[in-house]
């Protein structure tokens with residue numbers, strides 16, 4: 050996870066960013082609702098749907114098909130507003146009408162679901178005293194709540210979350226006539242963007258960590274009026290990204306729009322016509338090479354691995370040393386540890402947009418309601434990558450600590 054300063058995680062672990070997950074969800078939702086309000090109209094989408102069909106590549110069609118099935122099956126029950134928002138964006142960028150998603154013999158209106166979920170999540174965030182915005186349209190109320198969170202010194206939101214919030218707030222700014230709301234949004238936006246620019250100057254182009262850069266660049270690229278007349282040295286920031294070899298599809302998906310001067314919110318106003326660009330052929334496999342092929346005679350490394358729970362139920366603290374081929378991912382270490390001592394080191398993962406996420410160790414499962422998760426650290430520092438990406442080095446001590454966020 051991104052750290053506020055290089056090498057320095059907040060005292061009680063990297064996730065003191067209390068409301069990060071929920072805030073990011075809400076920010077996405079607000080932005081998408083707004084982008085929809087201003088960016089498309091029903092006819093445009095309908096016409097585009099007809100035109101786009103033939104032009105799509107097989108990979109694109111397959112993906113679209115899957116997206117619709119998942120949306121129909123789980124948008125209403127299992128998804129957060131942020132997730133629904135991402136599905137809406139994906140459909141829009143494929144020239145599909147998110148209000149009318151048909152699959153598996155059902156039809157759903159994703160925009161209506163998005164509106165409902167956003168309202169619910171805003172209610173949960175608790176926004177006392179939004180007088181100016183109340184009754185002025187759900188998204189304005191939501192934006193006021195978001196702006197307050199962004200400005201609150203206690204909330205300590207990550208760069209990733211503040212970046213998505215900035216996109217959403219900039220969108221609302223262009224749609225509201227209420228002066229009080231505008232003033233608050235201006236303050237929030239100029240604070241976030243100037244903080245990003247300050248951090249970039251101090252850290253040779255880096256804002257957050259390498260994986261927050263995508264969202265931060267998307268935000269800075271579309272909010273220039275809020276930090277004007279200050280200039281953004283975008284070359285410096287882009288060079289950080291150019292010099293990194295991103296491997297995960299999700300990381301690339303966050304960086305790519307920024308590199309072509311766009312943000313996620315532009316998906317709603319993409320031109321839909323017959324010559325919709327074909328999506329590039331998808332790489333056949335996205336699963337990381339776990340280094341399971343140990344070359345005969347190839348070097349191996351020794352990694353110490355601990356699993357620690359002092360938070361809930363019966364406490365435990367087990368350590369093991371395992372040997373894995375050099376260049377292995379951390380997941381391989383977990384697998385070898387489990388093979389050697391399944392009683393202690395059993396674990397489970399779930400596939401997510403960022404790869405495998407460890408959801409349970411030693412039968413102790415993370416839980417969204419309790420806001421618990423398995424955090425991974427090296428020498429006490431939180432890792433900035435997950436187990437499917439991170440490559441441990443010889444002699445390293447990795448700890449999985451049951452924590453709260």
Ligand code: B12
Pocket residue numbers: 050051064069070071073074129130131132133135207209210257258259260261264297300303401402403404405406407408417422423424425426431432433434435436438454
């Ligand atoms: C909120 C958040 C979390 C929350 C998720 C809680 C929740 N139930 O919502 C918690 C605290 C659990 C979390 C944990 C971790 N996170 Co995190 N997280 C985020 C954040 C800020 C937003 C994700 C989100 O809500 N997206 C919006 C929703 C709509 O999309 P989604 O796909 O459904 O989101 C899910 C996944 O993103 C997943 N998830 C979240 N983090 C991670 C990390 C990994 C490695 C995986 C596989 C999945 C995953 O949880 C989300 C909710 O289910 C992103 C920032 C970003 N740029 O995307 C970082 C981010 C994805 N996390 C990151 C990291 C490094 C981690 C940890 C590995 C940190 C650590 N040292 O332990 C752990 C995961 C360890 C494990 N058990 O495997 C990095 C991933 C970088 C990378 N290249 O792998 C990111 C990009 C932040 C950053 N800039 O460094 N995270």
